[in-house]
Amino acid sequence: MKIGFIGVGAMAKAIIQGLLNAKTFMPADIVIHSAHTENYEPYAKANGLTAAKSNREVTELSDLVVVAVVPELTRDVLREVTEELHDGKKILISIVAGITLDDMESIVGYDFPILRTLPNINVEVGSGMTAIAYNDNLKGDDLIRSIGVFNALGETTKVPEDQFDVFSALAGSSPAFIDLFIDSMSRAGVKYGFNKEQATRIAAMATLGSAKMMLMSHKIPFDLIDQVSSPGGRTVKGILAMQEYGLPTAVVKGIDATVGTEPEDKD
Numbered sequence: 001m002k003i004g005f006i007g008v009g010a011m012a013k014a015i016i017q018g019l020l021n022a023k024t025f026m027p028a029d030i031v032i033h034s035a036h037t038e039n040y041e042p043y044a045k046a047n048g049l050t051a052a053k054s055n056r057e058v059t060e061l062s063d064l065v066v067v068a069v070v071p072e073l074t075r076d077v078l079r080e081v082t083e084e085l086h087d088g089k090k091i092l093i094s095i096v097a098g099i100t101l102d103d104m105e106s107i108v109g110y111d112f113p114i115l116r117t118l119p120n121i122n123v124e125v126g127s128g129m130t131a132i133a134y135n136d137n138l139k140g141d142d143l144i145r146s147i148g149v150f151n152a153l154g155e156t157t158k159v160p161e162d163q164f165d166v167f168s169a170l171a172g173s174s175p176a177f178i179d180l181f182i183d184s185m186s187r188a189g190v191k192y193g194f195n196k197e198q199a200t201r202i203a204a205m206a207t208l209g210s211a212k213m214m215l216m217s218h219k220i221p222f223d224l225i226d227q228v229s230s231p232g233g234r235t236v237k238g239i240l241a242m243q244e245y246g247l248p249t250a251v252v253k254g255i256d257a258t259v260g261t262e263p264e265d266k267d
């Protein structure tokens with residue numbers, strides 16, 4: 001089984017690294033092509049991957065064809081490789097935000113098996129969160145195999161297509177938001193004399209541990225907040241100050257901006 005990537009940017013590289021770490025594919029069974037030769041050829045060589053000369057060649061050589069270009073280019077790229085997609089028993093996998101199964105079917109055909117996903121960058125370290133949706137043509141072993149690619153990289157969850165944009169904000173973009181939070185914590189540490197490296201490590205470990213605690217304890221966030229907030233202690237003062245300065249509202253506004261909706265005007 002060979003997996004091919006059309007587009008080898010930040011997200012494709014994160015998936016590839018995750019697959020190499022998980023040993024899900026032999027390096028040579030990962031086929032790549034992207035518009036920028038100088039980027040993907042040395043990358044293929046360094047990792048033992050197969051560099052294809054064109055998008056059509058990636059498609060020809062692969063069983064699972066992952067489209068990993070920006071949304072604006074996706075339709076053109078699909079048109080380019082449609083003939084090769086239909087040559088053999090192939091599955092199309094998209095990681096592209098905002099392009100629906102129907103958008104893709106209207107180009108490659110309504111008879112073609114397609115898995116739509118929205119992974120996040122944490123697939124690189126095996127802790128990804130990936131949304132999946134698929135059409136009726138993808139079933140049986142093919143369905144298990146294609147979803148299995150993302151299960152090897154963390155967790156997957158089935159999401160209705162009309163909720164993909166919200167998922168994309170909550171999981172696809174949120175690593176950047178969480179990084180911003182960690183960086184702000186780290187800067188606060190620097191303000192009080194820690195060096196940036198140590199402060200970042202402390203803030204990152206606290207974030208990792210809290211996420212683990214939430215998932216493993218099955219407690220809701222507010223129960224965990226209460227557990228840390230000793231009566232008359234320092235934590236509750238910090239929580240109240242963060243609320244006063246608008247942290248929860250800022251987060252919701254940030255998600256609104258990411259999803260692309262304006263918050264409802266209640267007046």
Ligand SMILES: NC(=O)C1=CN([C@@H]2O[C@H](COP(=O)(O)OP(=O)(O)OC[C@H]3O[C@@H](n4cnc5c(N)ncnc54)[C@H](O)[C@@H]3O)[C@@H](O)[C@H]2O)C=CC1
Nearest residue numbers: 007008009010011034035036068069070071095096097119
């Ligand atoms: N970066 C992220 O965290 C996530 C990205 N995505 C989706 O992944 C896709 C790629 O995003 P990034 O990797 O961040 O972008 P990127 O800009 O880093 O990568 C895009 C790649 O496409 C290549 N490319 C451009 N034109 C091409 C063409 N005609 N044929 C083949 N390759 C071509 C570029 O050389 C580049 O390697 C987007 O559709 C995005 O919505 C989805 C979830 C998370």
Ligand SMILES: O=C(O)[C@@H]1CCC=N1
Nearest residue numbers: 097168169171172173
């Ligand atoms: O910024 C973006 O558009 C993509 C989608 C989710 C994460 N990155």
